[in-house]
Amino acid sequence: MGEVKLFFGPNHPGMHGNFSVHMYVEGDIVKRARPLPGFLHRGFEKLMERRFWYSNIALIPRICVPEPDINEACYAMAIEKIAKLDVPERAQWIRMIILELARMANHLMAVGGIGGPLGLYTASHWGMADRDRILDIFEAISGARIYHMYIVPGGVRKNITPKIEEMIWKFLEYIESRFDDYENLIFKNRIVHSRLKGRIILTREHALEMGVTGVGLRATGVPYDVRKVDPYLFYDKVDFIVPTATDGDAFSRVYLKFQELKQSVRIIRQALEKMPQSDKVNVPISKGSALRHRVPKGMAYAHVESARGEYGFFVVSDGKNKPYRVAVRGASYPQGLYGIEKYLPGTRIEDVPVWLATMDVCAPEIDR
Amino acid sequence: MKQSQSQMPKKDFFAPVKAWKFLGKKPVTIEVPNKVKREASERYRGFHINDWSKCIGCGTCAKVCPTDAIKMVEVPGLVQEDGKLPQRPVIDYGRCSFCALCVDICTTGSLQMTREYIHISDDPEDYIFMPTEKGIKAKRGLYEHGKAPLGWVKDKDSDLLDLERVLMEMVEPQERVRSFIEIVKGYSKEQAMKEAARCVGCGICTYTCPAHMDIPQYIESIYNDDLEEGLRWLYRTNPLSMVCGRVCTHRCESVCAIGNRGEPVAIRWLKRYIIDNVPLEEYSRILDINPEKKGKSIGIIGSGPAGLAAAYFLATMGYDVTIYEAAPRPGGVMRYGIPKYRLPDEALDKDIALIEALGVRILTNMKVGEDISFDEIAKKHDAVFLATGFGLGRSTKVPGTDHPNVKQALPMLKMIRDFLRGDGPKPPVPKKLVVIGGGNVAMDISRSMARLQMIEYGKVDVHTASLERTYEEMPADMDEIEEALEEGVKFYPGWGPIEIVIENDEVKGVRFKKCIRVFDENHRFNPQFDEEKQIFLEADMVIEAIGQAPDYSYLPQELQEKLEFFRGRIKTNEYGQTAIEWLFAGGDIVHGPDIVHGVADGHAAAKGIDLYLSSKE
Known part of the structure; x- marks a missing residue:
């Protein structure tokens, strides 16, 4: 049988967002693969240069839809580094809560979402339903479910009320009660084991070679987590561990995400307890209205551990009221672009969506 | 594959089946919007409302909008008034990202967001609309039109304006009252x-x-x-x-x-x-500035704000300009009225130097009617601009005002300025002074005299009484009142003079009666008094600062007859042109005392003169 070209995405139920892979297959085996992440290309980095420092917060969450807050946080932290802003302590704790909630929302979608390519749709429904409870919290905090536009340079836009804190406590309790269900349904499932265990392996050498971070790297035994290696916000003041595995296969990647969910619960609990009471949750970037905020000349890189790995913003200011240049390090760039082209060949067709799901490929952050 | 199967413990074989326990449970799916109307959260960023009674059409929302969703559109029927522009924001919900930056930066707080989030329509035009206080008329929305509860509103945390001024450094009251140095440091x-x-x-x-x-x-x-x-x-x-x-x-x-x-x-x-x-x-x-010379000349009478402004603009248009000034120095009220601590001579000199550099001739000590006749000026120039200002003071005309120690503010201010620049003798400084008036001139004279008293006697004893009953009602700027208070001036708002008490031909003080109303229902000046309530303020000098009046004595009689007047002011068209086509007027004698109005009149008259002379060609 000769080579056949198959299009996977962008309009495919098993595809993650507007992303496409052109596959050249022989039988069931992928011979060559070409990723096309550009369907969502909006030129984010360039657009940012034409908007006020503050107005950009409406644009940047779109660089990664399932986990928008990391963009806001990186952007804000980079500006704060350049402008040497003293962000109120409470705002920093709130940011941690937001980032961990976002990680949980993303992981719930990924852990449940593995049911998609495997045909275990109960898991997908559970994941999405439980994620929705986090979106409820986001809605209460920021007034929006997906694009929160909440973390801003200088702090956060509004304070968290005791009512919202209560909501978060309740959610943490609930989600903990659900972990056993997830474990039983997904991780003690023979089909899941058959499909994921020992499959779609990314070795440590390959991961390091491409620059893969996040669970893709941690599944090969490298305990690299920005929260530990370069603690930002108050991650050095909370107690948590970074789960790792050694297999480097699809199963360990999904399982690590599941373990990280539990760590996030720990972190949020500690943050809620340690967060000081204060009325002040932000400081202005500079004197003046948001139309004329200025960031002093300089450049800075700020990075966070996103659900997909190291995520960073490099911001350059020439002292004007708009950024001179913003460059984004999308966490899924290595595995989503090089990984697919280099390491997808040789796998079976049905493993392609599993690669995309377990590696967490997010199209707009690849093509900013 | 075999290996992975063997890794799974046998007891876990049926683990996934435990999920069946959910079969009997209530589903969590909510069918929105058909079955359940899901209320959004308190801070929800939904469709906008805009309170038109507060909105000033400043367009700041449109400027901050990151998606260009907001356009400012002129609203027919809205008139342009002070502090408001006749335009309102129109929001294109096809572009709006519901970021609420517009709400957070709104200068008045009129723009807010509701919790309404449903609007279903197949007509794209339905998504472009101008919010009012009722908000969008949402099709199949959660709430009735105008009933949607507020969602995201601005609070002190999310405010994107900077409401506090950068502090201006000023000379401390104790220090500044001892001299005439400029107060504001810049x-x-x-x-x-x-x-x-x-x-x-x-x-x-x-x-x-x-x-x-x-x-x-x-x-x-x-x-x-x-x-x-x-x-x-x-x-x-x-x-x-x-x-x-x-x-x-x-x-x-x-x-x-x-x-x-x-x-x-x-x-x-x-x-x-x-x-x-x-x-x-x-x-x-x-x-x-390098204008082509037009070969025509303009005569300007008076070198105050209106005269100088007209001279500048006419000179930039290429006209030969000559200013006739009665006083020894140019500047008019700016030179002889406003106290030195507010406007030092050097500041004025800088402005005048530029105007002179453009070729404008300023003839000082040239009083029209005495040193040169008006007809001579009219003959010499192609057009004449009158900017003679309000040079005469008004008097309350209560008994005793004819006493030599009852003075007018303007001549006193002139005397003080002349003294300070070494042009004239020292003005008399009373130990106790009463000033009658509540406008900026009253503040100027009160504060100038306070300084002289401080220099002379080491203490301030100035009492300023005005008809207006509150500081807000007084026509003087609030800054002026506050600074005067800091410098030790005492205010008596709401008192009208009855008489100047004179004993042995010496001023002893002023008796006042309580003023209960300054303006009547038609907003016309018509003070009413409570004759029962009276106070007496001791003084050895009284200064009246209740307003100024024009002096038209230099104008020939036949000209005065041709001109039209309204309440003592010359009537002109929008370009300052009077009933006599070559004669233009501006400044106080047209619009009343205000420097920037004078500048505006000078500019308008320059345009008018240019139009008139070009049309004659």
């Missing part, structure tokens, strides 16, 4: 740039400014640290920026959009910052 570069950053560039000020100065533009020049550009903007409409940067009545600031919720942008100090920081030698290069 902004540094850093301070000015910070203050300029507060401006949202709405331009509401431009409309209100009598001279229609390009305020947002020159503030932006300061923000961009381009003072040459700023100077060009200033001189487009106002050649007396140095003076106006110090003593303008700054009506721009009273309508400033930021002033709706905070302190208005310090427009006047920013203007002064530009002028203070561009050296005079650079002006001609920056402004690049």
Whole structure:
């Protein structure tokens, strides 16, 4: 049988967002693969240069839809580094809560979402339903479910009320009660084991070679987590561990995400307890209205551990009221672009969506 | 594959089946919007509402909008008034990202968001609309039209405006009352740039400014640290920026959009910052005035704000301009009225120097009617501009005002200024002074006399009484009143004089009666008094500062008959042209006392004269 070209995405139920892979297959085996992440290309980095420092917060969450807050946080932290802003302590704790909630929302979608390519749709429904409870919290905090536009340079836009804190406590309790269900349904499932265990392996050498971070790297035994290696916000003041595995296969990647969910619960609990009471949750970037905020000349890189790995913003200011240049390090760039082209060949067709799901490929952050 | 199967413990074989326990449970899916109306959260960023009674059409929402979803559209039926523009935001929900930055930056707080989030329509036009206080008429929405509860509203955390002014450094009251040094120190570069950053560039000020100065533009020049550009903007409409940067009545600031919720942008100090920081030698290069000579000459009578402004603009158009000034120095009220601590001579000299550099001749000590006749001037020039101002003081005419120790404010102020620059004798300084009046001239004379008293006797004893019953009602600027209070002037608002008490031919004081109303129902000046309530203020000198009047005695009788007057002011068209086509007028004698109005009139008259002379060709 000769080579056949198959299009996977962008309009495919098993595809993650507007992303496409052109596959050249022989039988069931992928011979060559070409990723096309550009369907969502909006030129984010360039657009940012034409908007006020503050107005950009409406644009940047779109660089990664399932986990928008990391963009806001990186952007804000980079500006704060350049402008040497003293962000109120409470705002920093709130940011941690937001980032961990976002990680949980993303992981719930990924852990449940593995049911998609495997045909275990109960898991997908559970994941999405439980994620929705986090979106409820986001809605209460920021007034929006997906694009929160909440973390801003200088702090956060509004304070968290005791009512919202209560909501978060309740959610943490609930989600903990659900972990056993997830474990039983997904991780003690023979089909899941058959499909994921020992499959779609990314070795440590390959991961390091491409620059893969996040669970893709941690599944090969490298305990690299920005929260530990370069603690930002108050991650050095909370107690948590970074789960790792050694297999480097699809199963360990999904399982690590599941373990990280539990760590996030720990972190949020500690943050809620340690967060000081204060009325002040932000400081202005500079004197003046948001139309004329200025960031002093300089450049800075700020990075966070996103659900997909190291995520960073490099911001350059020439002292004007708009950024001179913003460059984004999308966490899924290595595995989503090089990984697919280099390491997808040789796998079976049905493993392609599993690669995309377990590696967490997010199209707009690849093509900013 | 075999290996992985063997890794799984046998007891876990049925683990996934445990999920069947959910079969009997209630589903969590909510069928929105058909079955359940799901209320959004308290802070929800839904469709906008805009309270038109508060909205001033400043357009700041449109400027901050990151998606260009907001356009400002002129609304027919809305009239342009002070502090408001006749436009309102239109929001395109096809572009809106519901970020709420527009709400957070709204200068008045009129724009807010509701919790309404459903609007289903197949007509794209339905998604472009102009919010009112009722919000969108949402099709299949959660709430009835106008009933949607508020969602995201601005609070002190999310506010994106800077409501606090950069503090202007001033000389301390104890120090400044001992001399006539200038009180306001002026902004540094850093301070000015910070203050300029507060401006949202709405331009509401431009409309209100009598001279229609390009305020947002020159503030932006300061923000961009381009003072040459700023100077060009200033001189487009106002050649007396140095003076106006110090003593303008700054009506721009009273309508400033930021002033709706905070302190208005310090427009006047920013203007002064530009002028203070561009050296005079650079002006001609920056402004690049090089007009073609027109070979026609204009005579201007009076070198006050209106006369100088007209001279500047006429000179830039290429006319030969001659100013006739009765006093020994040019400047009019700016030279002889306003006290030195507000407007030092050097500031005025700088403005006049530029105008003279353009070839304008200023003939001082040239009183029309005495040193030169009006007819001679009329014969010499192609057009004449009258800008003689209000030189006479008004009197309360209560018994005793004819006493020599009952003075008028304007001559006293002139005497003080002449004394300070060494041109005249020292004015008499009373130990106890009563000033009658509540306007800026009353403040000027009270504070000037307070300084002289301090220098002479080491203590201030000035009592200022006015008909207006509160500080707010008094026509004087609040800053002036506050600074006068700091300097030790005592105020008696709400008292009208009955008589000046004179014993043995010496002023002993003034008796006042309580004023219960200044204006009647028709807002006309018609004070009413409570004769029962009286006070007596001791004084050995009384100064009246209740208003000024024009003096038209220099105009020939037949000319006066041809001119039209209204309440003592000359009637003109919008270009300052009087009933006599070659005669133009402006300033106090047309619009009443206000420097920036004078500048505006000078500009208008210059345009009018140019139109008139070009049409004659």
